[in-house]
Amino acid sequence: MAAITLEAVGKTYAGGVKAVHSIDLAIQDGEFVVLVGPSGCGKSTLLRMVAGLESVTEGKISIGDRMVNEVEPAERDIAMVFQNYALYPHMTVRQNLAYGLKNRKMAKAEISRRVDEAAQILEIGAFLDRKPRALSGGQRQRVAMGRAIVREPAAFLFDEPLSNLDAKLRVQMRGEIKQLQARLGTTSIYVTHDQLEAMTLAHRLVVLNGGQIEQVGTPLEVYRKPASTFVAAFIGSPAMNLLNAKAEGGVAHVGGGRVPLAAAVTGPVTLGLRPEDVRPADAGTEGAFVLKIAYVEELGAQKLVHGTVEGQNFACALPSDAALGQALHLVPEPGAAHGFDAQTGKRLG
Amino acid sequence: MVENRPLLNILAHLVLILGVLIVAFPIYVAFIASTHGPTDFLSGLIPLTPGHDTWHTYMTMLTTGMQSSGMPPLSLQMTNSLIMALTIAIGKISISIISAYAIVYFRFPFRSLAFWLIFITLMLPVEVRILPTYKVVADLGMLDTYAGLTIPLIASATATFLFRQVFLTIPDELMEAARIDGAGPMKFFWDILLPMSRNNIAALFVILFIYGWNQYLWPLLVTTDASHYTIVMGIKRMADVADAQPQWNYIMATAILAMLPPVLVVIFMQKLFVKGLIETEK
Ligand SMILES: Nc1ncnc2c1ncn2[C@@H]1O[C@H](COP(=O)(O)OP(=O)(O)OP(=O)(O)O)[C@@H](O)[C@H]1O
Numbered sequence: 069m070a071a072i073t074l075e076a077v078g079k080t081y082a083g084g085v086k087a088v089h090s091i092d093l094a095i096q097d098g099e100f101v102v103l104v105g106p107s108g109c110g111k112s113t114l115l116r117m118v119a120g121l122e123s124v125t126e127g128k129i130s131i132g133d134r135m136v137n138e139v140e141p142a143e144r145d146i147a148m149v150f151q152n153y154a155l156y157p158h159m160t161v162r163q164n165l166a167y168g169l170k171n172r173k174m175a176k177a178e179i180s181r182r183v184d185e186a187a188q189i190l191e192i193g194a195f196l197d198r199k200p201r202a203l204s205g206g207q208r209q210r211v212a213m214g215r216a217i218v219r220e221p222a223a224f225l226f227d228e229p230l231s232n233l234d235a236k237l238r239v240q241m242r243g244e245i246k247q248l249q250a251r252l253g254t255t256s257i258y259v260t261h262d263q264l265e266a267m268t269l270a271h272r273l274v275v276l277n278g279g280q281i282e283q284v285g286t287p288l289e290v291y292r293k294p295a296s297t298f299v300a301a302f303i304g305s306p307a308m309n310l311l312n313a314k315a316e317g318g319v320a321h322v323g324g325g326r327v328p329l330a331a332a333v334t335g336p337v338t339l340g341l342r343p344e345d346v347r348p349a350d351a352g353t354e355g356a357f358v359l360k361i362a363y364v365e366e367l368g369a370q371k372l373v374h375g376t377v378e379g380q381n382f383a384c385a386l387p388s389d390a391a392l393g394q395a396l397h398l399v400p401e402p403g404a405a406h407g408f409d410a411q412t413g414k415r416l417g
Numbered sequence: 418m419v420e421n422r423p424l425l426n427i428l429a430h431l432v433l434i435l436g437v438l439i440v441a442f443p444i445y446v447a448f449i450a451s452t453h454g455p456t457d458f459l460s461g462l463i464p465l466t467p468g469h470d471t472w473h474t475y476m477t478m479l480t481t482g483m484q485s486s487g488m489p490p491l492s493l494q495m496t497n498s499l500i501m502a503l504t505i506a507i508g509k510i511s512i513s514i515i516s517a518y519a520i521v522y523f524r525f526p527f528r529s530l531a532f533w534l535i536f537i538t539l540m541l542p543v544e545v546r547i548l549p550t551y552k553v554v555a556d557l558g559m560l561d562t563y564a565g566l567t568i569p570l571i572a573s574a575t576a577t578f579l580f581r582q583v584f585l586t587i588p589d590e591l592m593e594a595a596r597i598d599g600a601g602p603m604k605f606f607w608d609i610l611l612p613m614s615r616n617n618i619a620a621l622f623v624i625l626f627i628y629g630w631n632q633y634l635w636p637l638l639v640t641t642d643a644s645h646y647t648i649v650m651g652i653k654r655m656a657d658v659a660d661a662q663p664q665w666n667y668i669m670a671t672a673i674l675a676m677l678p679p680v681l682v683v684i685f686m687q688k689l690f691v692k693g694l695i696e697t698e699k
């Protein structure tokens with residue numbers, strides 16, 4: 069187990085594509101860090117640089133107190149779980165688990181002890197002698213994780229390990245990964261583009277955009293205080309509403325209403341409001357703004373009302389028994405409004 | 418596709434049976450001919466029922482051959498053919514799997530040049546480059562040797578492309594997983610690539626064994642000494658007697674014996690062969 073440190077790490081591919089720009093990140097021993105971002109933002113590239121599968125073109129990566137830029141993947145003391153499992157198809161599950169240990173010239177008795185232990189933890193004991201092709205997707209993913217844990221590495225690296233599974237299994241495996249990491253206490257880096265997976269798994273979230281870090285923080289920090297409109301729109305489901313508004317002395321004017329912001333700004337701002345952070349109010353209520361309703365999605369416990377505020381898309385979540393007309397008057401919960409710079413998208417206050 | 422249309426079934430079977438008959442009849446005739454004594458052919462007609470000289474004909478051919486037309490015993494010729502076919506099959510598979518490995522998995526200078534050079538050999542089978550090849554083999558003193566018989570036939574690219582295709586279907590992540598598992602290039606080749614290409618190797622072995630066994634022109638050119646004759650060229654030699662009747666019983670016995678090893682290879686490797694041709698799961 070070890071800390072992982074990235075110092076000004078960047079990656080320029082041979083063709084000149086700059087996939088990752090100067091990233092600084094200190095991951096503590098035993099921490100579960102999730103790299104999250106939209107497709108093509110460089111998450112896999114960053115992870116593969118830590119694994120040693122991709123060369124580091126700028127900066128330094130250290131695992132423990134060793135600089136590993138030039139160290140072979142096998143010597144970095146890491147284990148990786150791939151999206152499509154990458155199990156050796158001609159080997160049985162047992163051989164798959166043991167292969168890395170055998171290559172390290174580990175004693176037979178120790179290998180079988182570790183394989184049995186991993187099989188027990190992951191409940192794959194029943195099919196140790198099967199080939200991967202005779203396993204379901206979820207079982208294969210378990211085996212892939214088994215291959216990582218038998219190595220007892222300093223760090224686990226996961227690259228979208230659950231994205232080939234169906235929704236239900238994904239939720240179940242998500243829980244298992246979380247428990248497993250808590251139990252083993254191994255430093256982990258987990259890549260996903262699914263913000264829900266990121267929120268539920270991470271000790272700390274790293275939101276990436278265009279090869280750069282947008283924000284680092286605990287899931288709650290990132291959710292409650294998104295550093296930019298990008299993070300605000302990416303984290304949370306349904307997504308935060310972003311409205312162009314005019315502010316005067318820290319109060320945003322939009323849709324006929326007034327929304328107090330945390331910072332005393334004047335001029336154009338982007339106002340962020342989560343769908344669950346507004347509630348309906350009577351027509352005459354002080355500061356209420358108007359939502360013109362377009363359509364409603366029933367979700368069971370609540371309903372999601374879509375419409376426009378001053379011609380801009382807006383959604384709000386209401387109790388499922390709320391009565392609806394053509395329009396709704398809404399007021400934000402106190403302190404729930406986020407203000408962002410209209411030009412840069414950076415958070416204000 | 419599961420269909421149940423009796424008329425179509427009957428028709429299909431008729432066509433198939435007819436096909437089998439057309440293919441099998443000449444073989445039947447050859448076999449029957451080899452069971453008769455030499456005098457049974459004088460009428461000009463080939464008999465269609467078995468004769469009584471089977472044992473004698475085959476034993477003569479296997480042990481003494483046909484001295485009149487310079488034929489060494491068939492056992493020797495078959496051994497030569499076997500050595501040639503095996504060397505060609507194994508040699509071709511070895512060099513092409515290694516070169517495909519290099520081309521697919523390594524970045525080295527002149528890689529695409531190497532690729533194209535190999536590609537060009539596809540256009541140059543032995544028959545096309547036979548004269549220069551003969552000259553080279555002769556100058557190297559390899560006439561009447563097993564090396565001269567096999568090496569020129571080994572050097573070509575067909576199988577390289579097959580293995581390249583196979584390797585390209587193996588996901589990169591597998592190689593990366595192996596790297597993390599501490600498998601170097603050699604280990605990856607032996608532990609992962611080779612076993613994963615097992616079926617393709619088997620299929621290719623069958624094809625190349627038959628290819629090697631059936632070589633006619635090249636052995637005819639490079640062997641002048643009877644001790645290196647192969648059975649396929651031997652058949653022709655026997656049929657070409659100058660001023661005597663060809664001895665059909667002996668010729669046909671030779672033909673049947675020449676057919677046997679390829680048939681056995683196909684029968685015993687059928688399962689792997691078919692798997693290698695159709696299997697896609699990786
Ligand atoms: N081998 C390569 N050569 C050149 N450019 C590459 C290479 N691999 C990735 N890229 C580019 O680098 C950028 C980041 O790719 P990366 O695979 O890290 O994205 P990602 O965040 O993992 O996306 P996804 O969620 O789709 O997996 C992309 O713009 C991609 O086109």
Ligand SMILES: [Mg+2]
Nearest residue numbers: 111112113228
């Ligand atoms: Mg990726």
